[in-house]
Amino acid sequence: MNFKFSIIIILFFFSYSFSQNINIEVKEANGNPISEVNVQLLKHEKTLDFQKTNDKGVCNFQPSQKGNFSLKFSSLLYKTKIVEINTNEKNDFGIVLESQVKTIPTIEIKARPKIASAKEDTIAFNLKAVRDGTERTTEDLIKKLPGLNINENGKVTYRGKSVGQVLVEGNEFFGKNHKMATQNISANMVESIDLWQNYTTINGNRSTALNLKLKEEYKGKITGNIEGNYGTNNSYLGHANLFRIGKLGNLALIADANNIAKDPISFMDFYEMNTQEDIDNSDSSSNVDIPTFLNNDGKVESKDNQFGALQYSKSKKNFSITAFSIFNNAQLNKFSTSKRTVFEGQSMDFNFYEQRTENNRGFLGTTQIKMKKTFADDSFLYYNFGYNPTQDNFNQNIDRYSTDINFYTINNTVKNNGISNFISWNKQLNSSKIIFAFNQMNEDYSGNLNILSNNNLFLTDNNSLFQQYDVNSKRYGLDFYLKNKNKLVNFNLHSGFSYKNEKSELTELISQANENRTLKTYHYINDLNMYKQFGKFELSASLSSHFLNINEYEKHYFEKRLKFQYSPASKANTEVSLEYNSIYKLPTLKLLQYNPLYTKDLYFTQNVDLTPDLISNTDSYKLTFHRAYLEKGSSMFLMLMYDKTKPSFTTNSINYGKFSAMENTMGRYNDRLIFLFASDRRFSKYYTLKTKFTSALTKNVNYISENENISTVQNFELSQKLSTNFKNKPLQFDLGYTFTKGIFEQSFYDTTSKQDNIRLSFGIRANIKKEWIGNILSEYLIQKTGENKLSNFLIGGQISYRKEKSNFEYSLLFSNILNLNSFQYINSYTSQLGTEEASTAALQGYIIGGLKYNF
Template identity: 20%
Template structure:
């Protein structure tokens, strides 16, 4: 009998040992609103186990190698009531998944959570950082939806992004350019739930990031950091739709993330004026364009005309071994635009008012290719090299027809012009940066440079015919064939050496060499007699070359303390401008440089910046010939121009009070320019030719300056269910120009004030009403008839209503009220709406019916007032249409779902003890 008992004891011991080696326990912790709780502390205890875990970003926790079949789990989280539960496991199970554990809020510690928690916004010296998880979004939301909720950031109807009043020029992911930095590609394609932080950065360039010495005006860029649990997996998002009036759209975005490796593909085709790539590379439209300046305002959103768009892009990033990182992209875009417009142009000058009314019809086809590659080589702990080659090519074909009528006291004429133009623009570039550290902290030597070769070739055919309305006889005939070949070569090299004085102080010495060459070869064949073939015209043809060479020597003293840092420095730059036709100019400029930043806390900072910069005139402004490719508007260059020199000063204050959630951004800037390159417009009448309306020349002048102020304030209520935002700006420009060789001072004041609300009282309702008032005043000292005073008030209302679990009804309303525009009575009311139904598990698919511009009032209006003219323009635009589209979203990441991943276990393998302790 003892042997039997001993045998049974061994069997039970073996079974117990077997159970002790194979248990795995996992679960998810949520709040009462079904949102995962991040960072909750989980404690598991038993007779033989004591272990701890923390919930991840999706509220999930996992325990491995649990030995006992009975255990107790205790959960604590800041702001929630603690909970304790006892579980009894089925010994036959090897893996178990617990039911979701719901924690109740603890109002007694709520204030402590707000004060001591991670702030939603963190202010750094050149970076403003938003914690993406602090802003509640719906499933399948995009990065653009997240940006719309961030204080100080605005996204307009066309997808353009501004931060603190400045335009975002580039987007990066984890510090690296994404699709060449293209803004809309990132904001309109990336899912919001993969983003951990959004950073708004004042970017001074790679060398400044290494040396810490900033110079010049920074670019405002975005950087998205990806959540660690979303950095391995894939996603795909596609849209296919069709509508009335033969409207269609289709797009596909697919991306794969494998830690350091990122692959992304984007394709798009549509005829709804939707641009995916905001490529700036392209060919000019020829010499038939009309110059415009001053203040302007347009009604309605989107581009003018009707545009077919086809584009494709590929983005790549990978780690080529432990020392080399590579990332780059290729993109192609094809656009076909048709635009018709009516222009009412009142020319003021010469003692008379001449009305030039035109009806224009244009078709432009563009093809653009862009390739860029970045290779970063961390040679060793002291040496770093980055090389960035880039190539782009743009080509275009445009046909421009214009019918016009000129009304003047002298005579009335009418006529038409036809301009056919083919353009090609290949561009090649190489940027590089080498940095060497000497082992001692802050002792640094860096060399960066850029080599760029750009060119444009143009074949243009221009026919211009004018008739007298009284005699019905030919007044003027001009037929031109223009072949242009423009080349620009640029070289820039900058050497910087930093020497530490103490741990917090250093000296930086730098030298910059700049070389720019413009080579313009223009061959014109011309005929002024109807029926005769154009022949070579030496007066209109030209070969012009100029070189602009700079040598800049600078020094900076930098102090970097915990609370504050500042930089004081200066540079001396002699510059020479030489070229054909006796172009020979030399000038020496002194560049002061001062920066100061004081950090009151990690959410409050004050900064000041002052610098100077110079810019050379373009070859169009320099070449001493008259461009008559637009027979009504001539342009004559001036080879005696000097480079401009601009001084800039700005002050900025940012404050985020994370106890109340209030956010305040303010900045003011002042710029004044010496030797500003300005226009001198010679008006009608010309003694030799009454059909020429204006001739524009260029000259240097002093007195030009601008003042710009901006503020943004945001205040949330009831845990961001209600947010009120105020944004205001003021812009003043003291512009200098010349009219008939007489100096004109144009004073332009623009005031803008915006008030908007975010109203999200519950999960099924989102409301965003807003109102914007803009005041625009232009005063001219020389010609008061060009003065204008315009008021505009726009009200907007966006809403989303979620109902029946899988339905969404969305609406956007825009109503504009204009006053002060001569001959404008259009105050459009734009209504867009859609109804969307979600399908499949986790809402992977949706069907959407959209209606655009229900009242058919979309219009494109612009009004421009200058010292010499007022121009009122109205163009055709994509108006009312309906679209039915299907969207699918597929994604899979390691640990990315809010449900527990399938670990091979089932919930029936355990039971919970009913005696819970709280």
């Protein structure tokens, strides 16, 4: 029935798909083709489509009807030209553009420069308006651009969301890992930065992208730098960047070795590395655990990283390839203390004080190969291969003091290997696009947990435990897409089938316990998405029908999405949107394990009443408002989002003092409310103020010893930063503050804990005679919990000297120089087990000096 319904829809809308191609060839007066010309197709002064000419000066459009149109040609090097055409007479057009490059006398411009300008879906930033000579990396430039920010994971964000990719000269650069480009490409290599809001990826998807255009002197040759630094407490940093950007393709090699906890990979990077994309950008993520050595918050006594990354990309008219490989090896040591106070009415024997010492090491990697072959009829074949190995060796000693003394030695080794393949065929038929896609993903997970103690462990009569947990997952998917643009309404039709087979084996050697589980899921999907523009209003809606067979259980549900957007006419770019989403989620294989699944944190999980066919529904509502005066360098973004999950997967917590149990069950609901406000404002020519306020409220219904409990978590953060940009002055200043507050509540015991952090900062940026560059940041950090308060001065930065026209640069790097031997972070929270006060040793300060060779 679903298949017949899909065929009827295809035939009904296919009648709107027949139109013609408009073929355009752009040349100079001497007949040479012109590439990278912006070409707009307009009708009644309204843009219908937007293209760029290729290396042969050619582009084409597929309008849904014939008639009179306008073509607008624009380029930095050629005069803008508008041509009227009639496709009833012909479809091929040759256009000659006139050069506008002229030699003009030097003049002084006293007018306030524009920071950014918008044209169609592209925002072009004027870097000359924000440069002050103190920038070292591309990241330093991006932080100064209105509307753009760098989040805690190193991702470039715009309108509260991560930008899809950071490109170099229009080519992919290490996939979605932004830091590879922003922290390794030096600021002086970058000529311009553009934000593409409707970027077409190599596989034909639509996304956002930040494109870095390099200066001509850095193209066609090997460029980059190599540096080595050494200092106090045997601290060291070695780093190398090698780039070759040119007609033969783009080649990049990045290597790093350090013991100052400089992390090249973030949590979000790791998640995206283990994700397989489909045609509609809805990620097929895996259930890989985050490695314990992937610590990005500096809360470690020591951390060593060895990192290497290699990429090659080349794009031609008929063939494109992008291939990269990343490998990161790490070792860390961590020390923490904590005190747990149980709720009033519980046994005081459950209170304890403990010390934890960790020694973790492991590696992670990824290899991605993407290829695109375009044929004479403009159809193309796309292939993507991914390989992601991970190994995490966790070692921990716990000394826990209560009514008696308990010692634990814990070893937890986790290995995961993932292999994925994706292939699609894309064919344009006039105003319709047909896609057939096949994807495959295979994952092998192996977890080995060994615990030794001086007392019996958990609910057993043994003081040792040897657990092995293995999971194999195989997934196959076949999808068909029809995407159509026509005069009545744009629509996308998707029909797909996937099969997933998961097998797990959970064994414990001492007790001889064993559990084998199999989860087979057959998933049929039919999805219809429609889009219509009414003047300044845009409306899009989608309805997805899902039929599942899970271990012979049958389930059917509909997922819905509705979005309304309004863009009023004003001097500022303004957008208001309302969005609604309804999605469903099934329990994972790990949640369904009936035997105790022990963890390194001295608790075990166990399924109580979950079955494979139980589904959890989440309804999301989102309001966004964005207003930007790009020319003035000011922008404002506001987002309010509310999620309600009903019912939700939750736990029943049982506290045994020495350990705890988490029984997997269903809860009534889980609510989440998020508010985000971000603004950039420029005062006169010299001052920029960045403001960010975030607030999150989460309410989760769970159980404590089978009694219903509501856990409430409230987080607030307010930060502001005032920066100067005194042109042709040697010194610049940054003044800011960040205030964060966390409130944790458990309703059953009516218990609350709070934590406040205040961070005051003052920074100095210097560029003296274009030879000395300095960046010094001083901070005053106040940490306050219900029982403790710590105040610390933190000073860090970098000073470098490079004589003009010299390849050598001398650097001095320092961090936390007033705390070279010790520094601590404290935090407090209330969980379902009690109130915890914890302290974690932080990385000691360091001073290192070294030499960098630039070429």
